[in-house]
Amino acid sequence: MGNTQVKEARKLSRRSERSERRLFLADGPKAVEGALGVPGCVVQVFATPAATEQYADLAAAAERWTLVDDRALASLSDSVNPAGVVALCRFLDRPLEHVLDGDPRLVAICADIRDPGNAGTVIRCADAAGADGVVFAGHSVDAYNPKTVRASVGSLFHLPVGVDPEPASAVRAAQAAGLVVLAADGAGEVDLDEAGDLLARPTAWLFGNEAWGLPAELAALADHRVRIPIHGRAESLNLSTAAALCLYASARAQRA
Template sequence: MPSAPSPLSARNPAVQHLRRLFGRRRSRSEHGQYVVEGPTLVLEALASGVEVVEVYLDAGAPGGGVLAEVVMRAEERGVPVRHLAPGVLGRIADAVTPQPAMAVVAGRPMSLDELVGQARGGMVLVLAGVADPGNAGTLVRTAEAVGASGVVFGGASVDPLSPKTIRSSAGSLFRVPVATSPDPATAVAVLRDAGLTIVGATQSGDRPFDRYPWPDDVALVLGGEAQGLPPGLLGPADVVVSIPMAGQVESLNVAVAGSLLCFEWARRRSAWGYDSARFPARTSTPLT
């Protein structure tokens, strides 16, 4: 009986490729691949329609449990499973508590035209400079929860396929159509031409968000953590809404504010007879 292959060391070319994908946006773009970190998300990827290229496991991690399930699901899909020498995954992730599993997945964000061509109205979330991967991933998760048609990462926004963004999305990035656009103003113009109402959000908007009669088809534009909505996007907006607040609070975290606005849009659609048939459950990968 042949012996099992030796675990891969940090010098192995496949491991070095994994490290570059994990840490460099340029490498992810060049190769059309990204890294999924942690056994739970690896299972999410294997269960979704994304193309999982390889799975990597820490040879020093205890077997059984969720890791055994990862191996089983990978084998069912014909995905190679490779073991890394103890500690190698921890050095790749540079985490205090490294995860015992990673996967390389093939895929890139859509172009803006592709997203618009696929979307059938509804809500498109536009992130204009949301730089924190935790906020961005949370907003993608919210987008899935309200049945949004997609999310556009514009301008200086974080890479949607960075490991931290994917982790914060809790797997929603495997299912929600995501596009990138160098210029948020261009994205807004394209979405307006596609028939969406442009709704901006600032702390001193034209009207409170709960007094605005949200239409069916909306592009909700959210600014970055430091500067908020760029001035250049205030003019193109059809309306700018705000969230009234008590006390001395000046603003909310962008993920909190964006989630509140998304669910208000969803609530209004439900009240107006929202047709869920227009937004069936997504079973195929949005990343190409």
């Protein structure tokens, strides 16, 4: 039983500890499977005996698989019903310029988004839409927050994730890389349903904070502001829902 290792791993529930050690926890079989698919990402896997039997294929793929009891495993998970397997992983993020290398066609830039579930869902949507990367800019939630990792359902390990402290510099870097920056903005001058030709171009979507959206000065840096039409009485859409619609609209246009 790796009680000492579990005690150290448990400290990674704190963002400061994750940032200092550049380590995080991936909870559940989908996350562990995704992490094992990235060479050098997984340091160690903690699992209960029952989970070891259930996920024998994961155990066979891991270099270090440590058996722990149910109580120790539960202390590493923030899930109501832990699946019994948690991976200790190295950070995956990279400088923004690396995310923008290689002529990307579709990127999501998240400026000051705070909700970890939204952040993970945006990563998942970007992955599903075939995007080339996701950037967390400004004072955004930690990409390695346990809720973010879980909400990404393994997609965190499928595409590049970048971090930039300044949303404005992220926008300018995307433009310098040849991407048209489209700000998702309810007051935008372009209707998403009428933006087919625009969406077919290499694009970086810019999404703002869940509560206050994009600051006017940041939205003004984008090449265009695009609104999602609201046909009913809803005031607006949830951030991750809006991101899914925008990213899939681009994916469809780019594949037409």
